[in-house]
Amino acid sequence: VLDYRAGDVPEAQQSIEEVGDEENAFLKFLRVSFVRYYLWLLFDAALVAGGLAAADAAARRLLRADLFGARDDDASAATKKDDPEDERPAANGRQWAPTLRFAFAFAGLVLVFYAALEVSYYFEAAYDDTDCVPKCPAVPGDLDAYDTLLVGDSVSGQYAAAAAALAAPNAKVYKADAYADGYCGTSYGLLACVDGWLGATNWSVVHFNWGLHDVAPRLYAEVTDYGGNLDALYGKIRSALGPNGTAIWATTTPVPPSYDPDLRTNADVISANAAAADLFGPTGKYPEVVVNDLYGHLVTNCEAYAATACYPETCDCARVQDDGVHLSSIGARFLGVAVAAAAARAAGGGGGAAADTAAAPDDPWWDAVAPWQYALLAQLVAAGAACFAARGARRRGKRLAPGDADDYTPLKQGVDPYYGSSRA
Structure with missing residues (x-):
């Protein structure tokens, strides 16, 4: 930068090239790949999947702790005594299970989204300074x-x-x-x-x-x-x-x-x-x-109208600047x-x-895609894959006899009130 400021452009360019040559080739590959989103997308997808799994695990722990009365079977037993044919569990605390798990998953997804976005900006802004020439249009x-x-x-x-x-x-x-x-x-x-x-x-x-x-x-x-x-x-x-x-x-x-x-x-x-x-x-x-x-041209144009005379200090001027x-x-x-x-x-x-x-x-369409759009796409794919896998696991769990998974029966009934009954 000092060389550029002094007007010695060839010297500045040589300095940039020397810095690039001294960098470990593998680290440079990782850095450039992160900046260009390729490896970063994989990292982001893994982070999302991990965040969803952690959030779901936390929700499961709360359910097992019976904070919402998920193991309180008294109401259920009374209901079954009155109506032996009705094998459905009573509407007790288990009804909160899907909501709780969804809330934890959503919060985890939001936190991971912003964490991944910060990582993207970090690699893009902090390590992009000596690598501009290869990116020039x-x-x-x-x-x-x-x-x-x-x-x-x-x-x-x-x-x-x-x-x-x-x-x-x-x-x-x-x-x-x-x-x-x-x-x-x-x-x-x-x-x-x-x-x-x-x-x-x-x-x-x-x-x-x-x-x-x-x-x-x-x-x-x-x-x-x-x-x-x-x-x-x-x-x-x-x-x-x-x-x-x-x-x-x-x-x-x-x-x-x-x-x-x-x-x-x-x-x-x-x-x-x-x-x-x-x-x-x-x-x-x-x-x-x-x-x-x-x-000055824009300000003068807007000041000619009373409604936008306050532009750009305290009001917008949508006539000339609307995005x-x-x-x-x-x-x-x-x-x-x-x-x-x-x-x-x-x-x-x-x-x-x-x-x-x-x-x-x-420019190619992919050059116009912002980092947050890449992040959102990667996270939607990761979240969809996680939900698909969870659904498959839930279906496999339904095929088990209730006695084979006694510890998880309240949890599964929280997700599916008919789990273990003839209506499952």
Whole structure:
């Protein structure tokens, strides 16, 4: 990181490679496999099965302890005396057995779900820092046909299509997917992945933003590190610009107040934008960089309406931002206009007919699946397998004579009130 901050990119890359070479090959395989979910899914499934078994065992122990009167056969005997033909046990404490076992199993599943999710984040965030290059998305081979590059996260992906369609007639715009997931989705990963995109041609305009990933606590980059990463990023961009080329920095868009503060806060966005302002614009370290204030564009648009004048401090502005930090269709078109206008001014042209555009290739569907979705799928499979096995065991138990399992008869009758009777 220090090498990157000092602008010595080759030295930093060599350091990363040396760290990777020194690591034990088997441990690296385990680490990468965990991060890529393969071994982690097996671990998660085993954890779920174990958690369900432990919860069920705890429920069984409580039932055997007769806390709910499961062994109180007085009422049952009285009932049978009145009606000898009725072999059903009385509705005593055994009726709580299925509920208790289900409650314990559900609680165990919830606890295991969050425990597995924490393990996922631990491996993803703590051990992903030196392994970003292999995860970088592939760079298309025809980028030399384009002259304008948009670099950014998923928000930039929302306004890219509108920006490309509204670009100057001679503009050829490409949206780069120059980042990976997890830690490698922060500005650290962007530094590792952006080279292939920037080096593909001499760009006339590079419009870039990064920030919402860095202010997410799970992927966090300190503001000082974030500023250093942006400095290094601009060093790469500057070397990739053609003659009279222009770099445009776009400020990071707001986090609405309804967004979970444990995930992101707008205060962090303001700090990140302040760090970027020290670098880019008329008063920054690099005054030649044009600033496209997307944050200000959204705020100004929302302040024009009384109902959303409090955005982003105390109210949302669903007209332009209706999916957490992501844009609505109107918001995407609105920022697309702002981006196209900034790019056209930088290139010395005006807006006009639709440009020759291309969208970045779609990522495989499995790359869009979040860790918690993998976790939920693995746990559903594990829970289903556990329930299937338990059902089979219960059916096998029903085929035993009641005297063969006297110690478990109350438990089995708690699950199946007709166990051991002619109605079983």
